[in-house]
Amino acid sequence: GNSVTQMEGPVTLSEEAFLTINCTYTATGYPSLFWYVQYPGEGLQLLLKATKADDKGSNKGFEATYRKETTSFHLEKGSVQVSDSAVYFCALSDRKDDKIIFGKGTRLHILP
Amino acid sequence: DGGITQSPKYLFRKEGQNVTLSCEQNLNHDAMYWYRQDPGQGLRLIYYSQIVNDFQKGDIAEGYSVSREKKESFPLTVTSAQKNPTAFYLCASRVGQGINTGELFFGEGSRLTVL
Numbered sequence: 638g639n640s641v642t643q644m645e646g647p648v649t650l651s652e653e654a655f656l657t658i659n660c661t662y663t664a665t666g667y668p669s670l671f672w673y674v675q676y677p678g679e680g681l682q683l684l685l686k687a688t689k690a691d692d693k694g695s696n697k698g699f700e701a702t703y704r705k706e707t708t709s710f711h712l713e714k715g716s717v718q719v720s721d722s723a724v725y726f727c728a729l730s731d732r733k734d735d736k737i738i739f740g741k742g743t744r745l746h747i748l749p
Numbered sequence: 750d751g752g753i754t755q756s757p758k759y760l761f762r763k764e765g766q767n768v769t770l771s772c773e774q775n776l777n778h779d780a781m782y783w784y785r786q787d788p789g790q791g792l793r794l795i796y797y798s799q800i801v802n803d804f805q806k807g808d809i810a811e812g813y814s815v816s817r818e819k820k821e822s823f824p825l826t827v828t829s830a831q832k833n834p835t836a837f838y839l840c841a842s843r844v845g846q847g848i849n850t851g852e853l854f855f856g857e858g859s860r861l862t863v864l
Contacts, residue, residue, distance in 0.1 A: 671852070680839060680855035681792075726791060735780060735799050736807070737843075737853060741791035 639664045643727045643740035650717055651748050658712040658743050660701075660727035670694075670703050670710040671728040673739070681726065684712075719747045751776045755840050755856035762827075762834075762863055770825045770859045772840035779844065781823035782853065785809065786837040795838075798823055827861060835863045 644659040662670065672684040672694070685694030690705035699714045710727060727740040753774045762768045772781065780799045784792040794807030798817040812831025817823055823842075827834045837860050841853040 673853075680857045681841075681853070682855065683852050686852060734805075735797065736794060737782065737797075738794065739784070739792040741789065 639668065639729055639731055639736070639738055641727050641729050641738055641740040643725075643743055645741070646724075646744040647746055648743060649746040649748065652719055653716045654747075656712070656714040656717045656721075656745070658725055658727075658745070660710045660712065660740060662708050662710065662727075662729050664708075664729060664731065666731065666733055668732070669730040670701070671730065672699070672701055672710070672712050673726040673728055675724040675726065675742070677723070684725070717745075717747050719749050721745060722747045753840060753842055753854055753856035755838075755859050758857065758859060760859060760861045762861065764863055765829045767826055767828050768834075768861065770827070770838055770840075770861070772823045772825065772856060774821050774823075774842045774854075776842060776844070776854060777820070778842035778854070779820070780842060781817070782841045782843075783807075783813075783815065783823070783825045784839045784841065786839055786858070792839065795825065834861055836861060 640663045642661050669688045671686045673681040674684045675681045685696040687694040687703035693702045701710050701712045724742045724744045726742045730737045756771045782797040783795040786792050793809050795813050796815040798804035801820050814826045839858045840856045843853050
């Protein structure tokens with residue numbers, strides 16, 4: 638079946654550092670890919686998405702590119718802020734059966 | 750405002766009791782989902798429903814039941830058969846039967862603790 642694997646946390650960085658959170662997937666078809674973010678005490682919200690190969694999703698300074706050849710969707714940000722501290726989830730949507738599958742999440746701590 | 754409302758936010762139950770978590774949405778979304786979130790496990794899909802009066806098991810459906818009698822409502826019952834029910838439960842919905850952009854809108858969650 639489909640699956641999503643993302644790097645384990647926690648990840649701790651200083652403010653203004655460069656961020657990469659790795660995400661790889663396995664899927665039988667051509668899924669859509671997503672990054673969701675969960676701020677402390679809140680539900681999840683969509684951060685960015687890409688629906689086909691080579692698409693780049695971007696939002697709030699975060700970017701991720703859908704790489705079919707490496708089955709990856711790594712999340713990047715050039716300069717993180719303390720307010721970016723949250724848990725980040727990579728997710729996959731299968732068009733065939735409407736299942737939406739999440740990775741285990743990566744907790745990010747940004748130090749001032 | 751449109752959104753998803755989960756209740757209660759916190760719930761305690763004794764072993765052997767069934768409990769029902771409520772999820773209501775006024776977004777006019779067709780599909781609704783229940784996930785369970787545990788530390789280190791991420792989100793795991795319990796049940797999902799693409800249209801009224803229809804639902805499918807997710808990856809961890811054992812010990813849970815759902816109904817979808819109305820478009821806006823998708824309650825989850827945690828039964829006494831669920832061996833480890835203490836967890837954070839998240840309900841979500843998305844637009845468009847047959848149009849799976851995958852973008853989910855989440856409620857704020859219900860935290861269930863079994864004593």
